[in-house]
Amino acid sequence: MPAPASSPPPARPRGPKPTRMDADQLLDAAQEVFARDGLRAASLRAIARQAGCDPALIYYHFDSKEAMFTALLDRRIPPLVEELKRLADPSDGRHTVLRLWEVLGIYGRRLGQDPGLRSLVRGEIVRGTEGIQESIQSRLFGAALQVRSILEQGVQRGEVREGVDLLLATFFFVKLHLEVLDVLPVVAPRILGLTPDESVAKGERAWLDLYWRGLAANPAAPVPPLPDSRS
Structure with missing residues (x-):
């Protein structure tokens, strides 16, 4: 039955x-x-x-869902830009690699817990919804300019090699760090047996080391140790 x-x-x-x-x-x-x-x-x-x-x-x-999306960007991006502006002040005499390490900390604090927004922004940049691409780019460009300024100051101080395309260097720095935030917490626990937080911490250090060696005026020169915490 x-x-x-x-x-x-x-x-x-x-x-x-x-x-x-x-x-x-x-x-x-x-x-x-x-x-x-x-x-x-x-x-x-x-x-x-x-x-x-x-x-x-x-x-x-x-007025619209597009206005809501723009408001979402304005909740996240302007505070990030303000932090980067302070970090890009030329009076900051720290080694360029230490300032780049601080940039990673700012991105982690401001965007690290927001994978949905990050993936959405990436998708809209690729797809190009009318008006939205310009809205995203105008906001993100302010953040990119601050990172570029740090790299430019590094060239002037003899720490970053001359002839580097600073805008492309900025793009790769930010883009691949966001991949660290998105991919490593999923993959590393299975492959390396690390927690998501541990995987991001190790991934950030490894990524900065690889990036810096390709950018440094003297890749073999010792650099200051990276602090464990970033203010």
Whole structure:
């Protein structure tokens, strides 16, 4: 005799949708939807479902999903740029490699716990949703200029070799570090038996060593030891 069909779980009671919700709560929901569906496939209705509110509430704060995406960037990128500006001050006399190590720390603090946003930004740069590419690039370019400034000062101090394309050097520095943040926590625990945090820490040091040896005016010259903590 076939087993009796199990009865479906009782429906969860649903209360009234909130009539007030601040912009940050809506952006948190939008980030979840964007990371899951991508910007093109996402809809304001899906974001409202994620937030548990009426879609009309979103329009109180934002004109469109593209405006929400731009607001997400503005939550993350300007604080990162301000930290990098302080680090790129020419009065900072530390060795260039120590300042680059600090850059990795800033990126880790500001973006390390946000893989969904990082992957979304990379995807939109490649796909090029109308208007969004320019929005991303205008914000990220400010961060890139600060890293470039640090490298340029390194050339002037004789620590970075002359003739390096500093914008490309900046691109590879940031791009591959983001890969360290995204890939190593997944792969290294299986291959190296490290925790995700340990894998990122070791990966950052290994990546900076490889990068610096290709950039240094004298690759064989000793460099200051990298501190364990970064302010």
